[in-house]
Amino acid sequence: MDDPDAALMQAVAAGEPAAMQMLVARKLPRLLALAVRMLGDRVEAEDVAQETFLRIWRHAGSFRGERARLDTWAHRIALNLCYDRLRRRREQPMAEPPxxxxxxxxxxxxxxxxxxxxxxxxxxxxxxxxxxxxxxxxxxxxxxxxxxxxxxxxxxxxxxxxxxxxxxxxxxxxxxxxx
The missing domain is CATH 1.10.10.10 (Winged helix-like DNA-binding domain superfamily/Winged helix DNA-binding domain)
Structure with missing residues (x-):
């Protein structure tokens, strides 16, 4: 699988903060847009994007580029976090929709x-x-x-x-x- 982010992800897995900064700069706009569209709330979307990058940082060593591209993995993390938030919304009825x-x-x-x-x-x-x-x-x-x-x-x-x-x-x- 040809992933243009493979070398960057290896640097992140090695614990290089500059690599993580570059990763955030590259991926934040799309992940944030995804979360905003899924949740309809910019603040919640920012929280999801932040948590997505924290998880990428924490689990970079377990990322297997031969199984999926970094974009696919990052989008899946963000979508899972969005669905968690959507489930919590259903469990807590609101007086008025936002x-x-x-x-x-x-x-x-x-x-x-x-x-x-x-x-x-x-x-x-x-x-x-x-x-x-x-x-x-x-x-x-x-x-x-x-x-x-x-x-x-x-x-x-x-x-x-x-x-x-x-x-x-x-x-x-x-x-x-x-x-």
Whole structure:
């Protein structure tokens, strides 16, 4: 398996802080974006990203590059942490759902764009978790269907089914918002 991060991961496993800093600089934006899309909460997503890197640092010596690429391993850690948080949310009912905030929006962006982005974020949060995971990995993390299926531990056909159901559900949710 050809992993462009293999040498960097070996340096992290050797306990080199500079290597870990470089790893964080390379991987943080995508892992943070993944967590924000899965959780709909920037603060929680930052916690997940931080915990992901702590786990990578602690378990770098046990990483086996012949079994998976670093990106796959890091995404799996982040997704597992997201699912842990989503499970805890279900166990603790809230009086009011939190406002979904898209951290990518800046004050100078057009109001209609901001409104659309918030609608899509809310719609993503309403999807079944596995459908949301598939959509986030393929459309927001730019993974191929094969990469996303491997990460989710499903067949490509199963992933495509999740994507199809997720797109239909998103369309129905967004259409319902218009009425």
């Amino acid at each position: 406002d979904a905030i898209d951290p990518a929006l800046r004050p100078d962006e057009a109001l209609s764009e901001a409104c659309s982005a918030r609608r899509v974020e809310r719609a993503l949060q309403a999807l079944a978790p596995r459908q949301r995971e598939a959509i986030v990995l393929v459309y927001y993390q730019d993974m191929t269907n094969r990469q996303a299926a491997e990460l989710m531990d499903v067949s490509v056909d199963a992933l495509e089914s999740l994507l199809s159901r997720g797109r239909r559900a998103l369309a129905a949710i967004l259409k319902g918002d218009d009425q």
